[in-house]
Amino acid sequence: MKSHENHYSSKCPITFALEIFGDKWSLVILRDILFKGKRYYSEFLSSPEKISTNILASRLNKLESEGLVSKTQDTKNLSKYIYRLTDKGKDLLPLMLDIIEWSAKHNPQPGTPDNIINGAPRNLLARLGENREELIKEISDNLEQKNDSRLSDTIKSARAGKNGAGKRN
Amino acid sequence: MKSHENHYSSKCPITFALEIFGDKWSLVILRDILFKGKRYYSEFLSSPEKISTNILASRLNKLESEGLVSKTQDTKNLSKYIYRLTDKGKDLLPLMLDIIEWSAKHNPQPGTPDNIINGAPRNLLARLGENREELIKEISDNLEQKNDSRLSDTIKSARAGKNGAGKRN
DNA sequence: CCTTCTTCTTGCATTATGCAAGTACTTATT
């Protein structure tokens, strides 16, 4: 990046944000971490959207350099790296929930199971309407959980994704 | 788009949303309508981000076909068209406000005027914290206003943008 | 060792975006 294009300059907040995560893949990666509990390169690769390896590497690198994601070596397997959200990355949770709500409202999907409303888990949407702040805190607090048994039903269903009748695309 | 790529299929809400406005320019256009009160092609062209004419035309066309924006001929000048947000487009306002809040928190900008916090108007941020729903309703209701004199201070300052000490980039 | 796992990198094809010029219609000016 040339110095006169530095985005830490006087500019609109929308432009600032778009330069950091306004591409085709960054929010998909953040979704995988936030809602699917993913942490490894290979886990991101296995998502249904099929990001290619070079793009994934470059996005993870950018997200790390922007301070949204941290990268640490897995002490149990030195060829693996653990990607986690920083506080700056976790602060995107409200935004992600807004996207989910908007899509749930405007993406009519006939014939999906009862517990999924337009691609979003029903109880996640319900809790969004009831107590948004509580849900945000719960998801945020549970980010480091490795064992599903300690997770709430809301988070479990969110991580399960297309549970029930999964017709893939 | 091939039929098997139709985004109205069983898929995650994040992916659904990204296919509609997850590009470099859509949210910039929506920002101009929501916060700057812009409605004409030439007004979008004059934004500091300098979108090129072909991209602007194709994005407006896509936003219209996705139902976020409506296009009507200006009865006072038949060579002009008015672009407005539909309800589906207006429903992105909470998302836009979250982006603004995130950027305001994480985009440190030294030496900007007192009324601008990291690129966002101070009183907009204040009202976001105090009564978010009221602010959303106010901005939404005032979208059709042509005459600035009837707008609240919050909306006026938001539309003014880099008011005070505008160093451009 | 030798194979497999894991995280990338590299080279090349395809798609998206950027830039400059041109077109068609409408409005304003002379």
Added chain:
DNA sequence: AATAAGTACTTGCATAATGCAAGAAGAAGG
């Protein structure tokens, strides 16, 4: 009426971003 200026685009070509397939390098497992 003729000309110029305004407005919303389109078109052709250059550059940049993304997609795909293969390969490289260190770690783990047998």
